[in-house]
Amino acid sequence: MIICIGAGPGDIGYLTQHGARLIGEADVVAGFEAVLEVVHSIIPAAAQTVTMTYRDQVAMLAQVAEAHHAGKRCVVVFMGDIHFSGFQYLERVERACGHPVDTLPGISSAQILASRAKVCFDETTFITFHRRGDLAPFKRHLLHVLQDGRNAIVIPCPWDAARSFMPRHIAAYLIEQGIDPGQPIEVWENLTRAEAEWHGTLAACAQIEFSDMSIILIRTPQPMASQIEAAEPA
Numbered sequence: 001m002i003i004c005i006g007a008g009p010g011d012i013g014y015l016t017q018h019g020a021r022l023i024g025e026a027d028v029v030a031g032f033e034a035v036l037e038v039v040h041s042i043i044p045a046a047a048q049t050v051t052m053t054y055r056d057q058v059a060m061l062a063q064v065a066e067a068h069h070a071g072k073r074c075v076v077v078f079m080g081d082i083h084f085s086g087f088q089y090l091e092r093v094e095r096a097c098g099h100p101v102d103t104l105p106g107i108s109s110a111q112i113l114a115s116r117a118k119v120c121f122d123e124t125t126f127i128t129f130h131r132r133g134d135l136a137p138f139k140r141h142l143l144h145v146l147q148d149g150r151n152a153i154v155i156p157c158p159w160d161a162a163r164s165f166m167p168r169h170i171a172a173y174l175i176e177q178g179i180d181p182g183q184p185i186e187v188w189e190n191l192t193r194a195e196a197e198w199h200g201t202l203a204a205c206a207q208i209e210f211s212d213m214s215i216i217l218i219r220t221p222q223p224m225a226s227q228i229e230a231a232e233p234a
């Protein structure tokens, strides 16, 4: 009676058919405003919409849980894919319900970035700073990923000034930790909508403000050589 679904990265064309069917059959559709906007056109007229913000999400999820326990078909819609930078919200849904809930994956902004920038998941690590709690282990992990010669796809943290860890902070942190200031970095914004891409060095990135809707790619300077069989001589 309740399921969390990934809405994709912004354009409704990236919502899965299964996700669209679940939304179309729901009695209650809940989520943050920006995410509900993505699926707005397919929410049934008779469905109750529960819009929440970071501040009131616990109270709003309690309403959704109540509807779920009353037997209503409830859908909580997540941005992109639930399984990248969505687990704290999932934990809040499960805490409100008092039990584990099902998830339906969506297409992540990280997948769109990998496709636009042609990077292979096998040689890439995904890290998000868009989360509550201690960011230090994730910062260390990013450093180790780069030191280990892997690409990194990174979601920055856009919150208040005290906590914010946006592309410029990430670039400054990496330089401070000894990564070459000339290391290339890419920042992609508003994927699948008003897309923009920026390519430069860590040193340049450390001076630039990007919007909240941005995702970073740091390619390793030592990409793996091909490991497929040698090409037949022409």
Ligand SMILES: C[S@@+](CC[C@H](N)C(=O)[O-])C[C@H]1O[C@@H](n2cnc3c(N)ncnc32)[C@H](O)[C@@H]1O
Pocket: 009, 010, 078, 079, 080, 081, 082, 083, 084, 085, 086, 107, 108, 109, 110, 130, 155, 156, 158, 188, 189, 190, 191, 192, 193, 212, 213, 214, 215
């Ligand atoms: C809480 S995280 C959720 C990520 C989502 N679960 C996913 O798989 O894409 C939200 C952040 O993801 C990044 N993001 C999400 N959609 C994006 C898009 N279409 N273009 C660029 N960045 C995006 C932004 O940094 C945004 O602040």
